[in-house]
Amino acid sequence: MSRLKDSRPGSAYQPAQPTTEPAVSSPAATELIALVTHEDRDRARDRWRVARARWKGRGWKSFGGLRLLWLLVGPGVLVFLGENDAPSMLSYSATGARFGVGFFLPFVILTFMMGLIVQEMTVRLGAVTHRGHAELIFDRFGKFWGFFSMGDLVLGNFLTLVTEFIGVRAGLGFFGVRPSIAVGAGLVLVLAAITTGRYWTWERITLGLAIFNGLFIPAALLAHPSWPQVGHALLTWTPLPRGDRGEILLLILADIGATVTPWMIFFQQSAVVDKGMQPRDIAAGRLDTVLGTLLASTFAIAAILATVPLFHHGINAADFQGAQFAQAIEPWIGHVGASLFALGIFEAGIVAAIAISTSSAYAFGEVLGMAHSLNRPIREAWPFYLFLLGSACAAAALVLIPHAPLEFIVLTVNVIAVLAMPPALAFLLLLVNDRDLMGEHANGFWGNLAGVTVTVLLVCAGLGFGLFTIFPKLLGG
Amino acid sequence: MKKKKPKRHARAHDPGSAALHAEHPDLQDPNVVLSLLEADQVVATKTRTRFGKRNLSVGARLLLWGLRVYVFVMLVIVLISVIRAVHGGQ
Numbered sequence: 052m053s054r055l056k057d058s059r060p061g062s063a064y065q066p067a068q069p070t071t072e073p074a075v076s077s078p079a080a081t082e083l084i085a086l087v088t089h090e091d092r093d094r095a096r097d098r099w100r101v102a103r104a105r106w107k108g109r110g111w112k113s114f115g116g117l118r119l120l121w122l123l124v125g126p127g128v129l130v131f132l133g134e135n136d137a138p139s140m141l142s143y144s145a146t147g148a149r150f151g152v153g154f155f156l157p158f159v160i161l162t163f164m165m166g167l168i169v170q171e172m173t174v175r176l177g178a179v180t181h182r183g184h185a186e187l188i189f190d191r192f193g194k195f196w197g198f199f200s201m202g203d204l205v206l207g208n209f210l211t212l213v214t215e216f217i218g219v220r221a222g223l224g225f226f227g228v229r230p231s232i233a234v235g236a237g238l239v240l241v242l243a244a245i246t247t248g249r250y251w252t253w254e255r256i257t258l259g260l261a262i263f264n265g266l267f268i269p270a271a272l273l274a275h276p277s278w279p280q281v282g283h284a285l286l287t288w289t290p291l292p293r294g295d296r297g298e299i300l301l302l303i304l305a306d307i308g309a310t311v312t313p314w315m316i317f318f319q320q321s322a323v324v325d326k327g328m329q330p331r332d333i334a335a336g337r338l339d340t341v342l343g344t345l346l347a348s349t350f351a352i353a354a355i356l357a358t359v360p361l362f363h364h365g366i367n368a369a370d371f372q373g374a375q376f377a378q379a380i381e382p383w384i385g386h387v388g389a390s391l392f393a394l395g396i397f398e399a400g401i402v403a404a405i406a407i408s409t410s411s412a413y414a415f416g417e418v419l420g421m422a423h424s425l426n427r428p429i430r431e432a433w434p435f436y437l438f439l440l441g442s443a444c445a446a447a448a449l450v451l452i453p454h455a456p457l458e459f460i461v462l463t464v465n466v467i468a469v470l471a472m473p474p475a476l477a478f479l480l481l482l483v484n485d486r487d488l489m490g491e492h493a494n495g496f497w498g499n500l501a502g503v504t505v506t507v508l509l510v511c512a513g514l515g516f517g518l519f520t521i522f523p524k525l526l527g528g
Numbered sequence: 529m530k531k532k533k534p535k536r537h538a539r540a541h542d543p544g545s546a547a548l549h550a551e552h553p554d555l556q557d558p559n560v561v562l563s564l565l566e567a568d569q570v571v572a573t574k575t576r577t578r579f580g581k582r583n584l585s586v587g588a589r590l591l592l593w594g595l596r597v598y599v600f601v602m603l604v605i606v607l608i609s610v611i612r613a614v615h616g617g618q
Binding site for chain 1: 548553555556558559560561562563564565566567568569570571572573574575578579580581582584588591592595596598599601602603605606608609610612
């Protein structure tokens with residue numbers, strides 16, 4: 052594999068070996084011995100466990116495979132359960148309440164398939180280059196395009212982070228918790244996750260929290276959905292949504308924005324790098340991403356089904372926020388069901404707040420060339436942790452400011468995510484087709500076809516939204 | 529399977545392979561650390577090197593500029609939409 056590398060000014064050596072070679076065998080090994088850091092040691096420990104699981108798994112493959120999966124699962128599941136965040140779950144809830152069981156069930160699954168196609172590419176990029184997405188864009192396309200890309204990410208991430216704390220406040224608000232205490236509790240959880248100084252521990256804590264996204268499943272079961280109707284909708288994409296076409300278009304856009312967003316690309320690639328995944332782990336990384344897609348799409352469908360009683364009873368949920376949905380469905384799914392729904396919104400906000408603030412901090416560290424790893428102790432990478440916590444605190448504070456334009460943010464966040472996605476996908480496709488970087492792991496024909504199709508679909512969805520906004524009567528709205 | 533055997537054989541001589549047999553790796557030994565990481569994974573390598581800038585083709589530049597204009601125009605449209613929604617709400 053040919054690699055294009057330049058030494059930075061002041062570099063003592065110029066590595067030119069293929070990345071798959073162990074560092075100990077590289078020409079720079081003698082210099083590297085003196086430069087091993089805490090982060091390297093932590094990552095080496097993770098690699099040792101993976102190598103040992105592979106080695107031990109030779110005899111009894113099934114158990115070894117499970118152990119290996121347990122070690123390598125993480126970024127894919129986290130990114131998809133993180134993207135099942137508060138505004139996303141509210142979009143799904145609004146979809147169920149407005150249109151019931153029908154077209155949107157298979158459509159949401161389609162959006163997750165689009166997400167899977169995109170996220171699989173980030174696994175390969177991270178495992179092969181060992182660089183985060185922001186770093187690669189700056190390296191390969193220069194500062195001009197790099198800052199554009201970062202502008203999209205920073206704006207989108209901050210607005211999304213605000214909506215996560217709106218979700219945290221709304222979720223706990225159902226139980227009568229005061230907004231300041233709810234938001235404070237959210238910040239404490241973000242802080243608890245990052246003070247471990249270890250990527251592995253952070254990942255397991257966040258995965259432990261993320262699995263509570265499954266609370267939407269019992270909430271859906273308590274709504275007693277008609278399973279034959281669900282099966283029919285999944286197979287036939289009917290009944291089609293009827294009514295205000297502008298509203299339908301907005302929900303389509305919101306549901307796409309609930310699944311395919313720029314922060315996911317930056318987050319998963321950086322997490323794959325921080326986890327220390329290597330090209331031989333790509334298959335496991337794909338499995339991790341598929342697992343995340345399956346879990347997140349199941350929970351999203353559950354959120355739709357949980358609010359279907361509102362559709363059957365003709366309750367207008369157009370302006371509902373998190374806690375209002377829980378209160379509105381309580382007569383049909385009971386207090387336990389409504390409580391699970393509210394806790395689900397709280398969890399969705401917390402996990403996404405952790406993942407998105409980490410995504411911003413990774414990009415910040417990569418672009419400024421500062422330490423950017425959860426394997427670094429706080430004293431070694433304090434700007435990284437400060438940015439992570441600072442972005443979370445700023446978003447949390449905004450939620451508590453009286454008369455802050457929260458409605459504006461909630462209205463726009465998913466739409467902005469969809470609109471910012473095509474340029475992010477263009478960079479992703481250019482990078483993953485860069486054979487100098489990717490070698491044999493570059494995209495093939497089908498990968499490119501899928502990637503380009505997703506990009507075109509997103510552009511069309513955005514243009515449809517734009518046309519409808521400028522010419523509202525175009526769709527008869 | 530045929531491809532995997534030579535790799536395992538090759539690794540049998542490095543410290544990383546020896547570490548696999550131990551219950552706990554001696555990560556204070558930098559040789560063990562470097563044997564478990566790829567050359568590009570070591571922090572010192574990453575901080576001292578970077579991938580060179582690639583030359584974008586005319587088509588790629590047009591694509592990126594086109595998408596940039598698209599985002600700008602769409603953001604203006606989102607603003608219009610939100611202003612309408614807020615005024616409509618009032």
